[in-house]
Amino acid sequence: xxxxxxxxxxxxxxxxxxxxxxxxxxxxxxxxxxxxxxxxxxxxxxxxxxxxxxxxxxxxxxxxxxxxxxxxxxxxxxxxxxxxxxxxxxxxxxxxxxxxxxxxxxxxxxxxxxxxxxxxxxxxxxxxxxxxxxxxxxxxxxxxxxxxxxxxxxxxxxxxxxxxxxxx
Amino acid sequence: xxxxxxxxxxxxxxxxxxxxxxxxxxxxxxxxxxxxxxxxxxxxxxxxxxxxxxxxxxxxxxxxxxxxxxxxxxxxxxxxxxxxxxxxxxxxxxxxxxxxxxxxxxxxxxxxxxxxxxxxxxxxxxxxxxxxxxxxxxxxxxxxxxxxxxxxxxxxxxxxxxxxxxxx
Numbered sequence: 001x002x003x004x005x006x007x008x009x010x011x012x013x014x015x016x017x018x019x020x021x022x023x024x025x026x027x028x029x030x031x032x033x034x035x036x037x038x039x040x041x042x043x044x045x046x047x048x049x050x051x052x053x054x055x056x057x058x059x060x061x062x063x064x065x066x067x068x069x070x071x072x073x074x075x076x077x078x079x080x081x082x083x084x085x086x087x088x089x090x091x092x093x094x095x096x097x098x099x100x101x102x103x104x105x106x107x108x109x110x111x112x113x114x115x116x117x118x119x120x121x122x123x124x125x126x127x128x129x130x131x132x133x134x135x136x137x138x139x140x141x142x143x144x145x146x147x148x149x150x151x152x153x154x155x156x157x158x159x160x161x162x163x164x165x166x167x168x
Numbered sequence: 169x170x171x172x173x174x175x176x177x178x179x180x181x182x183x184x185x186x187x188x189x190x191x192x193x194x195x196x197x198x199x200x201x202x203x204x205x206x207x208x209x210x211x212x213x214x215x216x217x218x219x220x221x222x223x224x225x226x227x228x229x230x231x232x233x234x235x236x237x238x239x240x241x242x243x244x245x246x247x248x249x250x251x252x253x254x255x256x257x258x259x260x261x262x263x264x265x266x267x268x269x270x271x272x273x274x275x276x277x278x279x280x281x282x283x284x285x286x287x288x289x290x291x292x293x294x295x296x297x298x299x300x301x302x303x304x305x306x307x308x309x310x311x312x313x314x315x316x317x318x319x320x321x322x323x324x325x326x327x328x329x330x331x332x333x334x335x336x
Contacts, residue, residue, distance in 0.1 A: 110190075119169070120184025126192045147194040166194040 047113040049078025050085060056130040059109065060141030063096015064089045067106060067130055081111040082151040097140055098132060106130040107157055109148045123149060131160055139163065176204035176214050178221035231275045236268040
């Protein structure tokens with residue numbers, strides 16, 4: 001919990017210094033709450049889109065461990081569950097297909113922000129996770145860990161679904 | 169289409185309602201409304217939250233074991249569509265509901281059985297102790313109908329002979 005707090009705090013700090021105009025006003029109010037020394041903040045944690053500077057977990061065996069979003073390919077406000085993003089590899093396994101600093105495409109397979117389904121219900125996952133893909137949309141790795149949503153079928157990422165262990 | 173049960177309060181989640189939360193270990197939590205979802209995020213245990221069905225079952229307020237619950241068990245095998253079977257099921261559902269409701273009412277009545285006697289005893293005690301709040305003691309002595317009649321208990325003579333023996 002301390003780690004997530006620190007990462008959240010640092011992310012907010014970076015956004016403040018970066019002067020991002022499209023960051024939600026909720027972030028600014030949250031940072032003010034945090035500077036007041038309130039560890040268990042009363043402000044509800046707002047789960048939003050995956051945008052520039054969002055750090056995501058990589059859940060395949062392509063070699064990368066953490067990836068930072070550079071661009072959300074579709075959507076003005078950011079990427080959601082099932083969308084593709086352009087990302088920069090921030091942390092990687094020492095001997096993997098992908099090295100640190102490489103610019104890759106990735107598909108969002110788990111998003112903390114809820115997504116509406118066609119039957120009217122909403123789904124949300126615990127974290128933001130991503131599977132690295134090449135420009136054609138084929139996954140770079142050969143295994144996918146964790147659960148993936150079946151929204152990927154509509155987005156034509158069938159290969160990822162076949163590799164997945166569990167479909168949410 | 170499937171009618172699910174809310175993980176927190178055990179009410180039915182109809183299509184188009186609620187949020188489905190997929191945890192990283194692939195366990196799916198369904199919530200009927202944001203009240204249950206927020207309580208879950210607060211890490212509250214439904215067995216300790218008074219208004220949930222889980223609490224009521226654990227504390228014996230509601231029926232736990234009954235043959236009518238067998239009909240609602242989740243079956244993962246899809247049944248081949250049989251028109252007669254479907255028709256019979258649709259006819260049986262209201263009957264089973266009626267039986268279950270009547271059994272639950274019986275359970276509730278059993279639980280509340282002692283209340284009437286308890287209420288009488290408490291009323292009697294209150295009348296004896298606090299009648300002075302309503303009527304002055306001098307008035308009570310003049311008009312004995314306001315107090316409860318004194319009951320005369322006959323003590324048999326044999327007991328007085330046994331007592332000195334018991335004291336020894």
